[in-house]
Amino acid sequence: MPDVSKMKKPDVKLVLLGDMNVGKTSLLHRYMERKFKDTISTVGGAFFLKQWGPYHISIWDTAGREQFHGLGSMYCRGAAAVILTYDVTNWQSLAELEERFLSLTDTANHDCIYALVGNKADLTDPKAHLCQDSGVLPEDRRTECEEERTEPQVLSTCPTPPASPASLSGLLLHKQVAREDAVALYGRILRYKGLDEKSSLPADKMCFETSAKTGYNVDALFETLFDLVLPSILRKRHEDQASPTVDLEDCREGSGKRVRASCC
Amino acid sequence: MEVDPHQDREAQAAKVSGPPAESDPPADTLATSLCLLGNHMFPDPVATNACTSINSSEPASLQPSDVSAEDPGPDARPPPDLGAESVTQDSDCQSDAPAHPAGRGTEDAGGAQSDSGEFVVTMLAKAKLEEQGIGVKGRSSPLLEAGIPEPPSFTSHRDEDVTADSWRRHRKHVFVLSEAGKPIYSRYGSEEALSSTMGVMMALVSFVQSGDNIIRSVYSEEHTVVFLQKGPLVLVCVSNSRQSEQQLRGELLYVYYQIVSMLTQASISRIFEHKKNYDLRRLLAGSEKILDGLLNLVDSDPSFLLAAVHCLPLASSLRDSLSQILQKAITPNLVFSILIAKNQLLTIVQEKTVIEDARLAPADVHLLLNLIGASSAFQAGEIWTPICLPLFNPDCYFYAYISYLDPPECTVCLLLLSTDKEAFYAVAECKRKIEEAMVAQNSLSLIAKAQSYSVSQVGVSDLRHFMYKPFDVPDNHRQLTQFTSPEMEAPYSSEEEKMRLLDLYRYMHSRIHSTSRPLKLIYHVAERETLLAWVTSKFELYTCFSPLVTKTCAITAITKLLRWIKKEEDRLFIRYPPKYSTTPNPSKSSKSSRSDQQDATDNGFLSLL
Numbered sequence: 001m002p003d004v005s006k007m008k009k010p011d012v013k014l015v016l017l018g019d020m021n022v023g024k025t026s027l028l029h030r031y032m033e034r035k036f037k038d039t040i041s042t043v044g045g046a047f048f049l050k051q052w053g054p055y056h057i058s059i060w061d062t063a064g065r066e067q068f069h070g071l072g073s074m075y076c077r078g079a080a081a082v083i084l085t086y087d088v089t090n091w092q093s094l095a096e097l098e099e100r101f102l103s104l105t106d107t108a109n110h111d112c113i114y115a116l117v118g119n120k121a122d123l124t125d126p127k128a129h130l131c132q133d134s135g136v137l138p139e140d141r142r143t144e145c146e147e148e149r150t151e152p153q154v155l156s157t158c159p160t161p162p163a164s165p166a167s168l169s170g171l172l173l174h175k176q177v178a179r180e181d182a183v184a185l186y187g188r189i190l191r192y193k194g195l196d197e198k199s200s201l202p203a204d205k206m207c208f209e210t211s212a213k214t215g216y217n218v219d220a221l222f223e224t225l226f227d228l229v230l231p232s233i234l235r236k237r238h239e240d241q242a243s244p245t246v247d248l249e250d251c252r253e254g255s256g257k258r259v260r261a262s263c264c
Numbered sequence: 265m266e267v268d269p270h271q272d273r274e275a276q277a278a279k280v281s282g283p284p285a286e287s288d289p290p291a292d293t294l295a296t297s298l299c300l301l302g303n304h305m306f307p308d309p310v311a312t313n314a315c316t317s318i319n320s321s322e323p324a325s326l327q328p329s330d331v332s333a334e335d336p337g338p339d340a341r342p343p344p345d346l347g348a349e350s351v352t353q354d355s356d357c358q359s360d361a362p363a364h365p366a367g368r369g370t371e372d373a374g375g376a377q378s379d380s381g382e383f384v385v386t387m388l389a390k391a392k393l394e395e396q397g398i399g400v401k402g403r404s405s406p407l408l409e410a411g412i413p414e415p416p417s418f419t420s421h422r423d424e425d426v427t428a429d430s431w432r433r434h435r436k437h438v439f440v441l442s443e444a445g446k447p448i449y450s451r452y453g454s455e456e457a458l459s460s461t462m463g464v465m466m467a468l469v470s471f472v473q474s475g476d477n478i479i480r481s482v483y484s485e486e487h488t489v490v491f492l493q494k495g496p497l498v499l500v501c502v503s504n505s506r507q508s509e510q511q512l513r514g515e516l517l518y519v520y521y522q523i524v525s526m527l528t529q530a531s532i533s534r535i536f537e538h539k540k541n542y543d544l545r546r547l548l549a550g551s552e553k554i555l556d557g558l559l560n561l562v563d564s565d566p567s568f569l570l571a572a573v574h575c576l577p578l579a580s581s582l583r584d585s586l587s588q589i590l591q592k593a594i595t596p597n598l599v600f601s602i603l604i605a606k607n608q609l610l611t612i613v614q615e616k617t618v619i620e621d622a623r624l625a626p627a628d629v630h631l632l633l634n635l636i637g638a639s640s641a642f643q644a645g646e647i648w649t650p651i652c653l654p655l656f657n658p659d660c661y662f663y664a665y666i667s668y669l670d671p672p673e674c675t676v677c678l679l680l681l682s683t684d685k686e687a688f689y690a691v692a693e694c695k696r697k698i699e700e701a702m703v704a705q706n707s708l709s710l711i712a713k714a715q716s717y718s719v720s721q722v723g724v725s726d727l728r729h730f731m732y733k734p735f736d737v738p739d740n741h742r743q744l745t746q747f748t749s750p751e752m753e754a755p756y757s758s759e760e761e762k763m764r765l766l767d768l769y770r771y772m773h774s775r776i777h778s779t780s781r782p783l784k785l786i787y788h789v790a791e792r793e794t795l796l797a798w799v800t801s802k803f804e805l806y807t808c809f810s811p812l813v814t815k816t817c818a819i820t821a822i823t824k825l826l827r828w829i830k831k832e833e834d835r836l837f838i839r840y841p842p843k844y845s846t847t848p849n850p851s852k853s854s855k856s857s858r859s860d861q862q863d864a865t866d867n868g869f870l871s872l873l
């Protein structure tokens with residue numbers, strides 16, 4: 001029987017945002033279950049708890065469809081980190097981040113950190129394509145067959161019809177989003193948030209390219225973020241012990257950029 | 265299917281429309297219009313073909329169709345081995361005149377069609393335009409040439425080649441389009457590939473509308489095309505399943521409700537008021553699988569046909585203890601707590617004031633169960649999603665919390681519905697409490713033992729299967745409409761045979777519910793079984809016997825069956841759905857408190873336009 005997660009109060013909140021089909025659910029699944037399998041389109045949002053050392057990290061996987069935008073701000077409220085995900089083979093998915101998703105993060109913590117993640121790197125990058133996830137071998141084999149089955153679907157959901165199935169022929173797809181584009185967007189995000197580029201985390205560190213399919217860079221992404229939100233966890237624990245008037249404390253101890261109390 | 269308690273403007277319109285005779289001249293001009301339309305929609309060579317084929321087939325197929333004067337083609341007759349049928353209407357025996365096929369058997373259905381739009385145009389042109397209000401008449405038995413059940417397939421149908429024969433042979437196509445003719449959904453093949461087809465359908469709909477008529481259905485010898493307009497959406501079903509028009513329309517209504525459950529009726533209308541040619545797929549993207557799943561369920565689960573829910577048989581003491589667990593784990597604005605195992609209801613507990621003058625409609629429960637089925641990918645996580653229950657209130661959202669209680673098996677699912685979109689953490693806390701209580705009472709292992717029953721438990725030989733749906737009786741009129749049915753066992757074990765039995769039931773159901781000639785009792789001797797359907801003021805019953813059973817035997821068997829159900833009813837049904845109160849100051853008028861509490865906003869769609 002599962003060890004029923006007795007309400008471990010989550011210490012911190014991470015949110016995955018991005019257009020439908022960029023691979024948010026697959027990334028989370030790869031990280032949590034060490035597997036890549038066909039996913040069903042997410043409805044609303046799905047909440048997961050991850051034990052990270054002594055801490056409980058909650059992760060929201062969101063649907064990314066416009067239908068659920070009304071809830072976007074709820075999923076983001078009080079978030080310590082937002083993972084903005086796009087698909088490296090789909091330029092539009094990067095544009096959507098700026099057009100539709102950035103504004104949903106208005107309810108995130110004032111010291112929230114942002115990561116820009118270009119997924120499906122296996123389709124364009126030999127390094128990501130050949131990456132073997134450190135997971136157990138038999139499981140990897142199973143993953144392999146599941147991939148074959150889902151291949152046509154992967155391709156069909158991609159708005160730009162790819163010339164040929166990449167992993168079968170060894171041909172790689174055209175990469176539509178270069179790393180520089182992501183880095184530039186990261187700069188615009190900081191500006192939108194009113195953050196100073198110099199005192200913020202560098203784009204170099206916060207722009208990732210991943211593959212949920214091969215596992216490339218997936219652990220690095222999540223674990224970098226977990227480490228980065230640690231200060232936020234410690235501060236929150238401190239507040240919870242200190243006094244019920246957390247809101248004020250929150251403002252004083254925060255980076256002080258914006259003095260606005262955040263609820264939660 | 266009376267799933268729509270709301271005023272149905274379409275139905276009214278149908279009633280006020282002119283006498284049937286009027287539709288003959290329009291049918292004539294319809295051919296011309298289809299031809300023009302063909303020119304318009306398909307300017308390529310294929311299109312010209314389509315146009316010619318309509319022209320050439322026009323004299324044969326679009327004559328005023330006085331079917332009774334016709335000699336039906338040889339292949340349109342029910343084969344003798346289908347068996348005899350005697351129909352009892354109000355216990356007054358009369359023989360059922362053999363029905364005529366609706367269309368003429370003169371053309372070759374296969375033809376040289378090479379385009380899906382052409383397929384539809386040709387089919388429509390071949391068909392006889394059924395006047396509204398006439399309902400199902402002149403149908404040959406649905407048991408003939410019923411579509412071969414397709415093997416259950418979990419691959420996507422989106423990539424299907426819409427010009428292939430296999431595409432045309434699907435048992436049931438469903439299309440959804442906007443009034444402006446924009447494709448929204450197609451069960452098979454991508455909407456893009458089918459946009460011309462949908463355009464044809466829309467032109468047809470507006471053509472008939474312009475004559476102050478509303479197109480309701482078109483029959484050809486192989487297909488029934490049923491149209492349903494709901495607000496700015498037009499739903500079309502092209503079926504060779506030989507189901508009745510009413511049944512098919514009921515199914516389209518479920519599709520409409522599922523769309524409303526994702527967007528709300530209010531926002532759908534507002535979106536199209538704003539922008540007539542809005543592409544609704546923007547909002548529904550990713551929901552195709554939910555609609556696909558719904559249509560598969562509609563085909564395979566009789567709950568939809570009966571508009572009733574099926575609960576898992578459970579000792580009433582266990583069911584009560586589960587209900588109590590749910591009743592104790594509450595939080596403000598929680599309105600429904602639902603426990604599901606193996607896709608069947610275990611129990612539903614509801615908030616008192618919200619539900620005072622309303623109850624959860626079976627159709628809403630079906631939509632919820634379908635949503636849960638479609639979200640099974642997140643078995644490890646806890647889902648929080650807005651959902652509208654169209655029959656409860658088509659314009660407001662509830663927020664659904666969905667989580668499995670027995671990972672990794674994931675057969676026991678908890679569904680909590682709140683009216684507060686911010687309540688996730690409070691509602692998730694309710695789940696912890698429920699989980700704890702269930703561990704303490706060992707409920708999960710007891711639930712795991714629960715299963716559907718075998719018809720052999722009834723102890724009536726010759727009885728192979730049945731579906732029993734009791735009607736509301738005064739002392740439990742707040743109860744959810746339910747039905748009970750045993751497992752389908754041999755000879756109905758294979759998917760094909762299951763579908764065949766369901767088709768027989770659908771046929772019996774259509775006869776019982778026929779608008780023109782409703783029946784109370786039908787004894788139907790089919791080729792491989794004998795069926796008896798019976799409706800009274802207290803229940804609706806469908807039974808299936810081995811082929812050689814006599815009418816007297818069947819009736820004795822039914823008496824025994826009814827006695828058995830009576831004895832077992834505490835186990836077979838959710839008897840008294842318990843209620844709780846989460847409102848500190850229960851307001852008298854639940855209707856108003858409901859709209860106060862609920863988020864009546866459009867969930868932010870308009871900002872996207």
Ligand SMILES: Nc1nc2c(ncn2[C@@H]2O[C@H](COP(=O)(O)OP(=O)(O)O)[C@@H](O)[C@H]2O)c(=O)[nH]1
Pocket residue numbers: 018019020021022023024025026027037038039040041042063064119120121122123150153154157210211212213214
């Ligand atoms: N090649 C490749 N396909 C992926 C990758 N991640 C996801 N996919 C596929 O992309 C589709 C959408 O993935 P999903 O996780 O559901 O996307 P979401 O809507 O963002 O949650 C699925 O068919 C996945 O199999 C990846 O890293 N590489």
Ligand SMILES: [Mg+2]
Pocket residue numbers: 024025026039040041042061062063
């Ligand atoms: Mg997803």
